[in-house]
Amino acid sequence: MEPVDLDLEESALELPAEPMHLNLGPAHPAMHGTVRIVLELSGETIEKADVQIGYLHRGFEKMCERGTWAQVFPYADRLNYVSPMLNNVGYALAVEKLCDIEVPDRCQWYRMALGELARISDHLTCTGAMAMELGAFTPFLWFVKAREMVWDILEEETGARLTHSFGRIGGMARPPTPAFKELVRGSTKEILSLLEQGEKMLLKNRIFIDRLENVGNISQADAISLSWTGPCLRSTGCSYDVRKAHPYLKYDEVDFTVPVGTRGDSLDRFLVRLDEIRQSVRILDQVCDRMADEGPVSADDPRVMLPEKDAVYTTIEGTIQHFKLVMEGAKVPAGECYSYTEGGNGELGFYLVSDGSGTPHRVRIRPPCFSITGGLSKIIMGRMLSDIVPTFGALNMIGGECDH
Amino acid sequence: MSERLLAKLRERFGASVLETHSHLGDDTAVVDPARWKEICAFLRDDPACDMQMLVDLCGADYPDRTPRLEVVLHLYSIARRHRLRLKARVGDEDAEGAEIDSVVDLWQGANWFERETYDMFGVKFRGHPDLRRILMYPEFEGHPLLKTYPANKTQPLVAYRTEEEAGVPLEKLAPFGDDEGMSFGRKNGDATGDATNGEA
Numbered sequence: 001m002e003p004v005d006l007d008l009e010e011s012a013l014e015l016p017a018e019p020m021h022l023n024l025g026p027a028h029p030a031m032h033g034t035v036r037i038v039l040e041l042s043g044e045t046i047e048k049a050d051v052q053i054g055y056l057h058r059g060f061e062k063m064c065e066r067g068t069w070a071q072v073f074p075y076a077d078r079l080n081y082v083s084p085m086l087n088n089v090g091y092a093l094a095v096e097k098l099c100d101i102e103v104p105d106r107c108q109w110y111r112m113a114l115g116e117l118a119r120i121s122d123h124l125t126c127t128g129a130m131a132m133e134l135g136a137f138t139p140f141l142w143f144v145k146a147r148e149m150v151w152d153i154l155e156e157e158t159g160a161r162l163t164h165s166f167g168r169i170g171g172m173a174r175p176p177t178p179a180f181k182e183l184v185r186g187s188t189k190e191i192l193s194l195l196e197q198g199e200k201m202l203l204k205n206r207i208f209i210d211r212l213e214n215v216g217n218i219s220q221a222d223a224i225s226l227s228w229t230g231p232c233l234r235s236t237g238c239s240y241d242v243r244k245a246h247p248y249l250k251y252d253e254v255d256f257t258v259p260v261g262t263r264g265d266s267l268d269r270f271l272v273r274l275d276e277i278r279q280s281v282r283i284l285d286q287v288c289d290r291m292a293d294e295g296p297v298s299a300d301d302p303r304v305m306l307p308e309k310d311a312v313y314t315t316i317e318g319t320i321q322h323f324k325l326v327m328e329g330a331k332v333p334a335g336e337c338y339s340y341t342e343g344g345n346g347e348l349g350f351y352l353v354s355d356g357s358g359t360p361h362r363v364r365i366r367p368p369c370f371s372i373t374g375g376l377s378k379i380i381m382g383r384m385l386s387d388i389v390p391t392f393g394a395l396n397m398i399g400g401e402c403d404h
Numbered sequence: 405m406s407e408r409l410l411a412k413l414r415e416r417f418g419a420s421v422l423e424t425h426s427h428l429g430d431d432t433a434v435v436d437p438a439r440w441k442e443i444c445a446f447l448r449d450d451p452a453c454d455m456q457m458l459v460d461l462c463g464a465d466y467p468d469r470t471p472r473l474e475v476v477l478h479l480y481s482i483a484r485r486h487r488l489r490l491k492a493r494v495g496d497e498d499a500e501g502a503e504i505d506s507v508v509d510l511w512q513g514a515n516w517f518e519r520e521t522y523d524m525f526g527v528k529f530r531g532h533p534d535l536r537r538i539l540m541y542p543e544f545e546g547h548p549l550l551k552t553y554p555a556n557k558t559q560p561l562v563a564y565r566t567e568e569e570a571g572v573p574l575e576k577l578a579p580f581g582d583d584e585g586m587s588f589g590r591k592n593g594d595a596t597g598d599a600t601n602g603e604a
Binding site for chain 1: 429456464476478487489512513515540549
């Protein structure tokens with residue numbers, strides 16, 4: 001038998017030199033969220049990346065222009081399905097800014113508590129899913145167990161685990177349940193201990209650290225130029241947090257710190273999120289201490305609030321008011337405003353334009369992960385194919401919000 | 405705080421700043437679209453303005469105005485903690501010919517926001533490196549957030565099957581009938597314009 005490599009020349013042993021095209025997604029098991037990345041690879045190195053979104057576009061902004069102001073709440077839930085309460089509160093605050101309404105103190109504390117619970121759930125989902133994509137399944141289960149406790153509280157309060165639709169213009173749908181503070185105090189301890197377990201497991205794991213450290217680096221100047229906010233911006237060392245820089249609700253009255261990173265890599269984003277969970281627990285403790293047990297949670301403003309059911313059924317004024325608010329919607333004064341809060345991923349902005357009717361003229365959401373995903377192609381360029389998974393995981397793209 | 409910004413803008417650009425107002429704590433300047441990029445560069449680079457972050461860029465449609473479209477830009481200065489809303493009015497009464505300079509050179513984050521505004525409103529950004537649709541698919545016709553785009557219009561990539569094609573009775577034919585589902589008629593501008601539209 002002839003040896004096969006006898007007359008082979010050196011050049012024939014080289015692999016073809018033209019770049020390989022690869023479609024990653026839109027439904028790839030290692031990527032959470034529907035996003036497609038069209039890659040041009042040289043070997044395993046990424047030479048060009050085109051991140052394509054829009055697979056979850058549901059015309060949120062168009063839908064909002066068809067109903068009343070209050071009918072936007074269910075849509076806001078579905079924008080961000082890991083921290084819907086933050087979107088609910090963000091939208092409520094935006095409409096209240098336009099109507100010039102301030103909700104009672106008790107409601108502000110309550111909104112903060114629910115918001116921080118949602119933030120914990122967001123960060124647990126993100127960090128847990130990221131670990132899972134790198135093969136660490138156990139910490140994911142612990143984090144989901146912790147998230148389950150958060151969801152149990154939210155279910156107890158709102159009646160729904162995921163899409164609460166609990167915000168109202170001028171208040172919340174219901175006051176806190178009598179057991180609320182007790183539930184929160186009870187679960188935060190447990191959440192912290194689960195978090196610690198998961199953290200120990202991951203941060204002493206060489207494989208996990210190696211895959212995150214110095215992967216997906218971004219400089220602070222680039223992050224700002226790319227309009228990044230939230231944990232991803234803070235991982236670069238910039239301490240911009242809406243809760244500190246422009247306090248809303250009662251954030252100026254509670255004590256918490258803003259964790260920042262130094263390198264701006266995926267590991268920093270992971271660590272910043274874990275620290276933020278601890279800070280959220282700190283805020284929750286203070287809220288539980290300071291929130292009153294009695295008192296109204298809704299603003300006493302007949303322009304936007306539905307009357308009490310007793311009044312609706314027994315008085316003609318109540319019936320009329322209820323009918324007008326439901327059928328025509330609350331009349332929001334003509335004007336425009338931009339209201340911003342700190343969502344799970346960064347600055348969640350609502351730019352509202354009202355023409356004075358019961359239907360919004362324009363509802364623009366500024367989703368934090370839209371601009372963050374916009375920077376993805378920049379930070380994976382020149383890296384290896386396998387780096388996409390942890391980098392994308394650490395950005396925490398929420399498809400519903402990113403694609404509107 | 406940022407009312408000084410507005411004063412500074414008026415002083416520097418004079419008649420190119422068409423309108424300013426401060427309502428509900430938001431400072432707004434409406435500027436001449438021809439000097440859009442120049443004004444943006446000034447806001448970013450002037451040490452007293454220092455708007456390092458482009459927070460948001462979007463469009464808005466006002467069908468009864470000419471120019472009809474607005475490009476709305478929200479800027480923020482992390483160091484100075486002030487915000488500014490900058491607007492430019494573009495496009496004729498049919499929202500055609502809306503063009504404005506791209507600011508991608510100034511803020512990288514403008515890239516996707518401008519693509520989105522182009523996709524949703526049809527505003528063309530001159531000098532944008534890669535102006536194509538971002539949320540809708542490339543075959544999509546029209547710009548969905550224009551008030552004149554009917555909310556109940558469908559543009560399927562694969563045509564709906566008819567009963568003849570299927571050869572079997574289909575329980576439901578898409579697009580669904582006018583009498584089904586939610587009426588999209590709180591405000592007019594829908595395709596059918598029949599009895600299901602009009603006042604809700």
